[in-house]
Amino acid sequence: MSEQITVGVGAGAQYLGVDRVIDLGPLHPSAHGAYRLRLTVTPDLVITAAEPLVGHLHRGAEKLFEVRDYRQVLTLANRHDWLSAFCNELAVALAVERMTGMDVPARAQWLRALLCELNRLMAHMVFLTPLSPNAAMYREGVQSLMEEASGGRIHFMFNRIGGLREDVPAGWTARVAEFLSTVDVGALEVDFSRLEGLGVLPLDDALAYGVTGPIGRASGVDFDLRRDDPLPAYKSLSFTPVVRTEGDAAARVRCLLDEARLSVALATQCLQELPSGPVNVRLPKAIKAPEGSVYTRVEAPLGTSGVHLSSRGEKTPWRLKLRTPSFNNVQALSALLPGTAVDDLPAVLSSFAVIVGDIDK
Incomplete structure (x- = not known):
């Protein structure tokens, strides 16, 4: 030694x-x-x-959930991954809805899928901006649409138990369609020559660490909850998840680009299928989940975002455990960095998308 x-x-x-x-x-x-x-x-x-x-940003979110009712929990649920705020809210709302047997209106289901794809597009553009500065223009465009719909720029707080807080503004869907027609992911120029062959994450290691999302799919992990455990609206959408096998930095960036294209296509399909009708259900003064437990999950921009909710029949959760994608994904750096030259470290890390609040939740 x-x-x-x-x-x-x-x-x-x-x-x-x-x-x-x-x-x-x-x-x-x-x-x-x-x-x-x-x-x-x-x-x-x-x-x-x-x-x-890790551990520098730990805020004890899971313990805070235990002393807040289910409406208040949603205001905290979007903060651990601030680039996936809408998807995080949705995972918690789904857990309570499943526990209570609540039926969410069809329009809310389709709007949720649409907003998830817009959220995914926004998050991917943030990670692509250091590699292709023009991505910032698309990020700003989609973030303005999310802000117009929800009233929040970062923490949307637009989901509620039983659907959405309110319907989207008049004319909003037309503005979304117009924006999506201008998104040209192919125009984002990335210098792949400095990324090829760097930071390879083999499939076996990706599976062993539980890596999901575009980082996992870049290494051949053929798993996407939008196809494999779809929400109601996604069952009507036709698409094939983006999967590559190279596992290097270039493959991870190409997955982000390809998934941005896919999000544009899926959001466009949602607009075409969007029905009319209510976007929420009437709720009692205090929401109480029955005694028991449930696990729900959604395909967040960085991978599987899961919620394990345990209830004792009270208006606050007995336990609300988060399964966040960045917590598993960041561990894979132990497998992909050995063999990397120090000079290549910035290029490898630029391809590896994580949100630290998602780790230190």
Whole structure:
């Protein structure tokens, strides 16, 4: 075993000739939160081991859920992944609706699917912007539409138990259709030459770590809840999930681009199928889920977002456990970073989309 020494970033030349253990972070700029990477680096500046260290942003959200009623829970549920806010709300609303046997109106079901796809498009454009600055234009366009519909720019709080808080404004669907017609994902130029072959995540490792979403599908994980466990509206939509097998940084970015195209197509289909009618049901003063437990999940922009709700028949959850995609996905850095040159580390991390609040929920 070679000699190792632990140093900080920017250590001097006196440590050349031995492996170094470098604490990179806690990172914040462009990382959507604070986390650390503990890297073992050879004298030739090649990473031989990587350990993600999380816990810097922990806010105890799951304990806060236990002292809030189900309406209040929804206001917190969108905050752990602030780029997937609508999908996060939806996962919690679905759990309560399933526990209570509530029937959600058809228009609300279709609007939920439409807003999920707009949310996905917005999130992917955020991660693509450092690689292709023109993506910021599309991100701003779709975020303005989400803000117009919900009144919130980041934390939408538009879902409610039994549907949506209210219907979308008059003329909104026409503005969405007009915007979607202008989105040209093919015009987003990404320099793939510096991403090819870097940071390969094999399929077996992706499965072992429970990696989902575009990162998993870039490694051949053929799993997409919109097809495999669809919400009612998705059952009527025809599409094939984007799956690649290379598993490298280029494949992950190509998955984001291809899924952005898919979201445009699915949102357009939702607009064409959108029925008229109510968007919510009349609720009692206090919502009480019956005693028991249920697990619901949705395909959030970064992967499977699940909710395990346990109830004792009260107006607050006894336990509300979140299964967040970034928590599993970030562990895969241990498998894909070894063998990467330090000079290539920024390119690899730019392809690896995580939200730290989704880890330290």
